[in-house]
Amino acid sequence: MKKYLSSLLAGLLMSTLSGIAHAADPIPLKVGIRGGIGEQIWEVVTEVGKTHGLAIEPIVFAGTLSPNEALNNGEINANAFQHIPFFRDQIKQRGYNLAVVGNTYLSPLAFYSKQYKSLQDLPQNAKIGLPDDPSNGSRALIILQNEGLIKLRDGFDPYNETATFADIKENPRNLQFLEVKSVVLARSYQDVDAAAVISSFGSQVGLNAARDGIAQEKVENNPNVNIIVVREQDKDQPWVPLLVKSFQSDEVRAYIERELKGVIEPAF
Template identity: 30%
Template sequence: MEEYDMNKGVKWVIGIGLVAVVAGGFYAIKQHDKVESKTVTVGIVGDSDRELWEYVKKDAKKDYNVDVKLKTFTDYVQPNKALADGDIDLNAFQTVNYFETQNKNYNGKLLDIGKTYVTPIRLYSDKFKKLGDLPKGATISIPNDPSNAQRALDLLEKAGLLKYNHSVKLPGAKDVTDNPKNIKIKEVQSDQSVSTLKSVDAAVINTNYALDAKLNVDKALYVESVDQAHKGYFNLIATRKGSENKQAYQDVVKAYQTEKTVKHMKDLYGNAEQPAWGKYAE
């Protein structure tokens, strides 16, 4: 019978112990990463978006075991800054055009990972019920950020109120070239556009702010067309480059892009919003 070598036995036990400790350590790290990746913070703008995202949160948890935390911002600048700085994981508030313009400020650090909805921008008035009622010399407020300013000018041009210089990269009120009704354009921050209704004849207002203010979108003086020519106004979910393939982030997109979301969208917003992914964007 072979003699038992106690030293070998001790070494073997110690070796097994070390393997177990190391394996346990790797398992703990993996489990930690798994827990961390399952909590996703999404930046949104306004309370109207929050209503829909509350449904998406439930589906993300139920279908993918992802805990979505919502962080609400009051303007269009902070959500991209917060995303670039790593303070949030995703944001969902902006159009393609706005995103492309703002992403330049972050050296292309941000990335579109899925479309959400499209909301036709509208011209509202507290003083007049029809577009034709707007008098000569009327004052109209429009958003002052580059993307929304151009969108507002496009709307006013389609409405037949004015024309502007399309060769200008980021047009504003100063670029109006034909103004037969002598319309006065007042540029304001997007989140202040609703409040200007009290002091102007009409205002071009983004739909999320209109919904937050309980404006009746069906009573707008003029509505933007929705088609592929306006795909730059489709809204999107963004993240940081390098994070786009994280499973939890992809799961949030999948939780959003469902028929249930389409139904909730209709129930909450009526004609104000339309889905902008897959077959809906064709």
């Protein structure tokens, strides 16, 4: 009987220790991001994630590779690279089964120019480089309207609609628009009179919206906040709020305000 009880107690002890060790195992998560700013911030998020029991592995997607496609296919667990209008357009175009679970930051889109100090200085028939994706192209058109260079149709709603060239009702300077991939615009903005560049790409070539931009979108009431996205089927998983909490932390806010001031703004 004593031998049996000793074996039983030993077994229970081993089971308990095994359970504790298992509970302590970090949850591995692959998160799709873009390079540059994304890599910098997610180094901090990864460290914070360890305190929440997460083993976050940022996966950098370059060029035309899509973090949304990879997420939808189950190749990664989450992504954090896009704003709401871009996400909305992707869902409409691709039919992805994805869900938004948290905000990260605003990466302001700004216009840059080697020749002119402001958009007001642009001449007639000026060549303007715009991002070739619908959502960021829309952001650029809204800036041009806010600066008085064009007028969009009455009733346009930036929260629920994407502006296109067809929505331009007035263009008194006859601006000539060229649609170019954002990664190319950042490196060749000097080849046109002015170009709209997303901060995440601009920072890779040393551009700072607050310092170098000749006009940028307003932060207040801006629908273009970047987000964390997961698959619809995973949105209620216990690791999701831990991932969001890891980003929306004091450590990440402090890093953004210290190292990336004028490039991005916290949106949490």
